[in-house]
Amino acid sequence: MAQIRGYRRPEPGTQPPHLHPRYVSSIKRAPTKPLVAVPQTLSEITGPVFGPEVVQPKACDLTSQHSGSPQGQRIIVSGRVLDEDHRPLPNTLIEIWQANAAGRYLHKTDQHLAPLDPNFTGCGHTVTDSAGHYRFISIRPGAYPWRNHDNAWRPAHIHFSLFGPAFATRLVTQMYFPGDALLPFDPIFNCVADEKARERLISLFDWETTIPETALGYKFDIILSGRDSTPMES
């Protein structure tokens, strides 16, 4: 193992800083000393591998986990997981979680006024197919208030968590919905300078995956760090 091929560093402006003062929680939690730049090693270009035994085929449908149907607008969220060179990433685990249609999370620390839905947990997972495709069935989450600033509301979003092929490609992100009036005011969505990077967090309404009389389709592609073209000595 004389040489290893690393993963690319982020394009400037496309990844958030740790300290983003408009996001008030970052002030006491972001490191204050500079990160120590280090080369990637075998430890970073490898990462957890999840076999088919961790995937429950029905877990991609968040609307059928209980005896009844959840409240809200039914949606199909689908897309591809690709690397920065648009190579599809097959067999990639995706974990998601979200609020219910009223904007309430099934979590002990979410005590806001909106009702829980006995037919909605808000948790799902799936794995990409051989061409990097994934598909979830869910309901459109509601916006919800938070205490970041006066009259603060989070735009509707779904949390996505992916490992990808290596420790270096680990990504947790949020998918938003097109035309959400709260987006311009949200400090989490607006954490990067690059407008195109922000736009890529917004799913696209999609007729092709919309199911007549059943569910609206949204497309959301997820890009994980690509590989360096030249190997480094290791």
Added chain:
Amino acid sequence: MKTPATTSQTVGPFFSIGLDRLRASNLAGPGVPGERLTIEGKVFDGDGQPVPDAMIEIWQANARGKYAHPEDTQEKPLEPGFSGYGRVPTDDNGQFRFTTIKPGPVPGPAGKPQAPHLVLSIFMRGLLKRLVTRIYFPGEAANNSDLLLSLVEPARRTTLIAKKVQERDAVLQWNVVLQGSEETVFFDC
């Protein structure tokens, strides 16, 4: 054509809904060879307050220094029952704990072995992207020649080395200090 990687966003306060299913606080099942250790500690914010809503993910090699991953092509055996993956949340007191085996040395830059270590991702509300750090082991001669440790200023290296706990065998303590004079070293890699 290239598209930059998707922008990272915080896990927020409610990640347990989606991420609890793959919680793994015991990385080494019965019969996995190696020196068995429990690593425990707390996560502290800039006010010195414990962080009750953090999540730590662990990735490590087995006791022979082999990663259970196709790009580790070393001629060393994999250990059945050991994937090297762990995921633990902090509790209401900011405390986390996991049990594993001490990894063997893995290859590093310039053909030199690295000192035994775990790599970690730390997620929490308030962090728009993960923090990356490592845990090294106390009393390990190889720590003195580890390339990544040598890139850290000497006074801060201790933040990366777990400590023995008096009168508790097989327990190591390692805290995450997000800010201040004792701030943990976090890596850009």
